Amino acid sequence: MDIDDLEWQKDWHGGVPPRLVEEILEHGCLDVLVEAARERGDWFCAEGAVRRLCAAGEFAHAWAVIEPFTATGWQPAVRTGADVLLRWGRVEQALELAHPPGPGPGDALTDYAEVLVGAGRVDDAIAALAPHLSERRVRQALVRITDGQGRDDRVLELLAPATDEFRRDPHQCRVPDLWDVLTARATVLERSGRVDEAISLLGADVAAGRYGPRNTVEFHxxxxxxxxxxxxxxxxxTGAHGPTAVGPYIAALEDRGRAADAEVYLRGLIDSDAYPIPYENALMEFLIRQGRPDEAVRAVAHTFDEPHEPNLLQATMLLLAEHGHPDKALELTEGRSAAFLEENERYWLRSNRWWLMGEAGRSREALAEIEALPPDEVDDREVTIAWLLARDDRTEEAVARLRRCPGRRAATDLARLLVRQGRCAEAVAVIPDVSTQRAEKRRLLGKGEEGE
Structure with missing residues (x-):
């Protein structure tokens, strides 16, 4: 294994994908993951195996799995290995492994600080991070690792210069990436019990427009x-931050048993706003949460035949299915206008319809629809048919069909079916190795080099 392959796995969920690893663990096939980590250099298999072994107190075995990965010097492996050593009680070995190879901020420094905290050396961790607080990830690490450590006053003291600099002029401050220092300070104030102060300070920043391109308003x-x-x-x-605040406001009313007030408020926004679509979507979501799916559909049905945006058909279908109403979602695919079908039927409506049929126990109808269409009009035809066959309890037919299909998606679907039959080693074997997956990705991107 090498760092490049490991990094590629992490970035692209390469190798055995994380969700499949979890399914393998659920079926009690830990040994299969250990073997895949050893033989294939599969990162997600190693990570899943180490997590399960540590949970069982088998730290020596966990270290044997992760040690070859740490030997590459790849930071996520180093961090995981240091965690194993800490839990095993080998504190000095953990600190030695995690010690940054060079000066300056970076993942190695923040990981090292976290290991120091795990070793009970909180002040040393703070001292390691303090010179580098102009870096956003270092500030975030400082706030994260000191949670519950009784050092909130010290953290606020360290954040104060950056906070003051940003507040003087958010657009001209010396360090351009200081926008998150406001939320960092509010986080520490809140967790230390100074909620009123956190709300007051952050509210003043929001009112004055002192925030950067990201989450200050959302956090407030x-x-x-x-x-x-x-x-x-x-x-x-109700003010300028309506698009950000409406959802949390509605949720807060619901949480306090004031659903009727929430509905009145939303309907009022829809009636008064020049562009009501976002609020109509919020009303649809609210009504479905309240167990009123038919009213939810009526609230947004006037958008369904728009060929382009704004069209809330797909959002409504997906939410209905998520809340256990696939049949109602399926009904919405029928009776659509000719203009809408011309624009959307082949690109997403059909595939959504077949998925909903499978969820509603109507896989055979979906299969009949697919078989009636020319093969070139059905994207991922074989994989889709295999999924429907599996939903119809025709697993062996699905397995046989997927074995004939090339590509990583078909292999992953096949592996998932095999795991559900308890054939975990066979499932891992059908997943292409990392070099094969990388070659496929290059072909798909149409490049001589990945450039990802």
Whole structure:
């Protein structure tokens, strides 16, 4: 194994994919993952095996699995290996493994600080991070690793200069990536019991427009919601930050048994807004959560035959299925306008319809529809048919069909079926190795080099 292959696996969920690893663990096939880690250098198999072994207290076995990966120097493996050593009680060995190879910020430094905390050396961890707080990931690590460690006042003291600099002028501060320091400070204030101070300070920043391109407003809204500040939430939802605050405001009302108030508020927004689609979508989601799927459909049905956006058909279908109403979702695929079908039928409506049929126990109808179409009009035809066969309890037919299909997706679907039959070693064997997967990715991208 080498770092390049390991990095590729992490970035592209290569090798045996994480979800399949979890299914293998659920079927009690830990030994299969251990073997795949050893023979194939499969990162997700190694990670899953180590997690399960540590949970069982088998730290020596876990270390034997992860040690070859740590030998590459790849940081995620180093971090995992250090965790194993810490839990095994080999503290000095863990610190030695995790010690950064060079100066400067980076994942190695933040991981090392976390290992120091695990070893009970919280102040040393803070001292290691303190010189590098101009880096966003270092600030985030400082806040994360000190949670519950009794060092909140020290963390606030360290964050204060960056907070003051950003507040003086968010657009001209010396370090351009300081936007998250506001939420970092609010996080520490909140967890230390100074909720009113966190809300007041962050609210002033939001009101003054002192925030960067990301989550300050969202964090402020969530902070208000967590602490039941309903009126302040309503004020934000009704003002310039409506698109951000409406959802949490509605959820907060629901959580407090005020669903009727939430519905009245949403319908009022729809009636008064020049572009009501986002609020109609929120109303649809609200009504489905309230167990009123028919009303939810009626609330947004006027968008369903729009050939382009805004069209809430697919969103409604998916949410109905998620809440246990695949038949109702399936009904929405019928009776659509000719203009809508011309634009969308082949590209997503058919595939969604067949998926819903499978979920609703109507796989044979879906198979008949597919068989009636020219093969070139059905994307991923063989894989789709195999999925429907499996849903119809015709697993061996599905397995036989998938064995004939090339590509990683078919192999993964085949492996999943084999795992469900308890054939875990066979399942891993049908997954292409990393070099084969990388070659397939290059072909799909149409490049001589991956460039990913």
């Amino acid at each position: 809204v969530e902070l208000l919601a967590r602490h039941g500040r309903i009126e302040e939430l309503r004020e934000l939802a």
